[in-house]
Structure formats: structure tokens, C-alpha cells
Amino acid sequence: MPAPKSPAYLEGHARSPTAARIALRVATVGAALLAALSAGSAEALRLVATTPDLGSLSREVVGVRAVVETIIPPGADPETFQPRPSDLAKLKGAAVIVRVGLGHDHWLDKLLVQHGDPRINRRGPGYVDASVGIPLLEVKGRTIDVTAPDGHVHGLANPHYWLDPANAEVITAGIAEAVIRVAPELTQHVIAQRDSFLERLKARLAVWGERLAPHKSSRVVTFHNTWPYFARRFRLDIVDVVQPKEGVSPSPARLAKLVATIRDKNVRVILHEPYEPDEASQLLARRTGATVLKLSPSVGSLPDTPDYISLFDYNVDRLVQALSPLSR
Ligand SMILES: [Zn+2]
Structure with a gap:
């Protein structure tokens, strides 16, 4: 799979160890000063992200x-x-807003209108739709109204793209560009931060890939349609999804069909989101002998997933355990 493309101006720097070293020195000199700013002063640059995943990636960049x-x-x-009203207050003084887009955080549009600061509205320099530039999966027609009052469904495409760790390159590029637009004095710092993060991520991605390689083509069923990006990256085969549609419980007929699929295709693992009711997944497990495995779909959804890299460390670890022949 080709690597996602970084913006041209980041790419030149990204491969330059000298630029990274210089930026690192600049960052070290400024760090104490800025730590003081962050601690008490209203002058500290503020980023707001809609989700913990984008929050974690924003922290890596700044x-x-x-x-x-x-x-x-x-x-x-x-x-x-x-x-809640307190979420509107979080936007106060924010120089950058980072969102998932694709309707996943549709409620942000209303908050931005209420907030009214042109710096972070859709045309503002501090606005980041992190889905821009991502090779999307399950893309649908362009006419679906993602602000529909029934709330989020997977509207324009599957929005769970942060679960392919390779997409973090594109996501952090978008965040870095916005920070540089609103605070050009941070250019070298942001480039060095991002380079260092991407280097760590690349090393871990190789490890995750190696650990899951023996389980390539393993068949899984997922409760919510959270995992297509993760599955594509690590070559898992999602054979069915329990929820017929986001937020809708499976009917008895659907459950019967799922039981047959799980048995026929020798599915051993049902991936389940920790915040979703698990009666249906547990029932399928009882009837088929498959295991319900709760993975963390986002940073902080389960303990031991406090940041973006640990999220994958945790999920890969649990998955390897569940798919290992010894776990039977
Ligand atoms: Zn979803």
C-alpha cells in the first residue's frame, strides 16, 4: 500500500536530520518558557480536538x-x-480545532457557529478536518446530509480512519500545517516533534505488523463497523458486522444468520466496543464458542491506552492473545 502523502513543505524537512536537530535545540530552549506559559498564562497556544485520538496526535505535534x-x-x-455548555467554553481562546469530519463529530458545526470566532470556523486558519487526504473506505454518494437530526451514521465514508496507524502521517500533517499557519514561530519545533513521533510510530508499526503476521487472514466478526481500516492494515478478514446499522440492535433473524456465518467460516473472535451493550455479542459467543474480545476503539476507551501508540500496543497484544492457537 503506498504511504500517504505529506504536504510538500513538510516533506523536505521531514527527511532532514540537520533540520530536526536544529529544531530540537530551538524546542529545548523554548520549552521551559513555554511550560511556564502553559501553566499560568492566557497566552499559551490552545488546540482543541473533538476526540481523544486527535487530542493525542495533536499533543505529539505540539x-x-x-x-x-x-x-x-x-x-x-x-x-x-x-x-454540553462546558464544551462550548473549551473553544474559548482556541487557535486550532481538530475534528474527525465525515459526520463523526457533526455536532461541532453548531458549536463553531455559537462560538463565532472566525479563526477556527471552516474557512479559518486554525480549522483542521483530519479526514482530508485520508484514503477513505466505504465511500458513499456525496449527497448524504451528515448534519441530519438523527445524529451520526457512517455518512460519507467509514470515519474510523485513525485506526490505521499509517493514517497518522496524514492526520499529523494537517495538524502541523494549521499550527504553523497560526503560530509560524513554532515551525521548526512542530516539524521536529512530528518527525520524532513518526519515527517512533514507524518502528512500532513494524512490530505490530510482525506480531499480527502469523494471524493474517484471520476471520473476525465486529459488533460495530469500527475496524475496517485496522483490518486492512493488518490483513484481518471482517466477515460480518453484528449491528445492521449504527445504533440499531440486531434482529433474531440477523443473529441466527450470524451464528451460521461464525460457524461456517470458523470465526473465533467477535470484536466488541467497550461502550456498546454486549448482550448480542455474548449470545453469539455462547452459541458458537467464539470469544468476545473488547478492544479499545479510541485512546482511553480502556485502561492502558492513554495515547495513540499505546492504543495499538494494547489492541495488537489482545488480538494476538485471542487469535493464538493456545488460547483455544
Ligand atoms: Zn462508527
Whole structure:
């Protein structure tokens, strides 16, 4: 699979160790000063991300040189989330807003209108739709109204793209560009931060790939349609999804069909989101002998997943355990 493309101006720097070293020195000199700013002063640069995943990636990009807040709390179901008045207050003074897009955080549009600051509205320099540039899966027609009052469904495409770790390159490029637009003095710092993160991520991605390689083509069923990007990256075969549509419970007929599929295709693992009711997945497990495996769909959805890299460490670990022949 080709690597996602970075913006041209980031790419030149990204491969230059000298630029990275210089930027690192600049960052070290500025760090103490900025840490003081973050601690007390209203002058600290503020980023707000809609989800914990984008919050974690934003922190990797800005390091100690800005304050990052997230709107959806860790562990919450992002697709039933409704913002509270205190979430509007979080936008106060924000120079950058980072969203998932694709209708996943449709409620942000209303908050941005209420907030009214042109710096972070759709045309503002601090606005980041992190889905821009991502090779999307399950793309549908362009006419679906993602702000429909029934809330989130997977509208324009499957929105769970952060679960392919390779997509973090595109996501962090979008965040870095916005930070550089609103705070050009942070250019070298942001480039060095992002380079360092992508280097760590690349090393871990190789490890995750190696650990899951023996389980290539393993068949799984998922409760919600959260995992297509993850499955494509690590070559898992999702044979069916329990929820017929986001937020809708499976009918008895659908459950019977799933039982048959799980048996016929020798599916051993049902992936389940920790915040979703698990009666249907448990029932399928009882009837088929498959295991219900709760993976973390987002940073902080389960313990031991406090940031983007640990999210994959955890999920890969659990999956390898569940798919290993010894776990039978
Ligand atoms: Zn979803």
C-alpha cells in the first residue's frame, strides 16, 4: 500500500536530520518558557480536538509548546455524544480545532457557529478536518446530509480512519500545517516533534505488523463497523458486522444468520466496543464458542491506552492473545 502523502513543505524537512536537530535545540530552549506559559498564562497556544485520538496526535505535534484539550471524554461512545455548555467554553481562546469530519463529530458545526470566532470556523486558519487526504473506505454518494437530526451514521465514508496507524502521517500533517499557519514561530519545533513521533510510530508499526503476521487472514466478526481500516492494515478478514446499522440492535433473524456465518467460516473472535451493550455479542459467543474480545476503539476507551501508540500496543497484544492457537 503506498504511504500517504505529506504536504510538500513538510516533506523536505521531514527527511532532514540537520533540520530536526536544529529544531530540537530551538524546542529545548523554548520549552521551559513555554511550560511556564502553559501553566499560568492566557497566552499559551490552545488546540482543541473533538476526540481523544486527535487530542493525542495533536499533543505529539505540539509537545509542550501548546495546551491541548479534547471534547469527547475518554471511554464515551463518540457516536452518541452530545456536547454540553462546558464544551462550548473549551473553544474559548482556541487557535486550532481538530475534528474527525465525515459526520463523526457533526455536532461541532453548531458549536463553531455559537462560538463565532472566525479563526477556527471552516474557512479559518486554525480549522483542521483530519479526514482530508485520508484514503477513505466505504465511500458513499456525496449527497448524504451528515448534519441530519438523527445524529451520526457512517455518512460519507467509514470515519474510523485513525485506526490505521499509517493514517497518522496524514492526520499529523494537517495538524502541523494549521499550527504553523497560526503560530509560524513554532515551525521548526512542530516539524521536529512530528518527525520524532513518526519515527517512533514507524518502528512500532513494524512490530505490530510482525506480531499480527502469523494471524493474517484471520476471520473476525465486529459488533460495530469500527475496524475496517485496522483490518486492512493488518490483513484481518471482517466477515460480518453484528449491528445492521449504527445504533440499531440486531434482529433474531440477523443473529441466527450470524451464528451460521461464525460457524461456517470458523470465526473465533467477535470484536466488541467497550461502550456498546454486549448482550448480542455474548449470545453469539455462547452459541458458537467464539470469544468476545473488547478492544479499545479510541485512546482511553480502556485502561492502558492513554495515547495513540499505546492504543495499538494494547489492541495488537489482545488480538494476538485471542487469535493464538493456545488460547483455544
Ligand atoms: Zn462508527
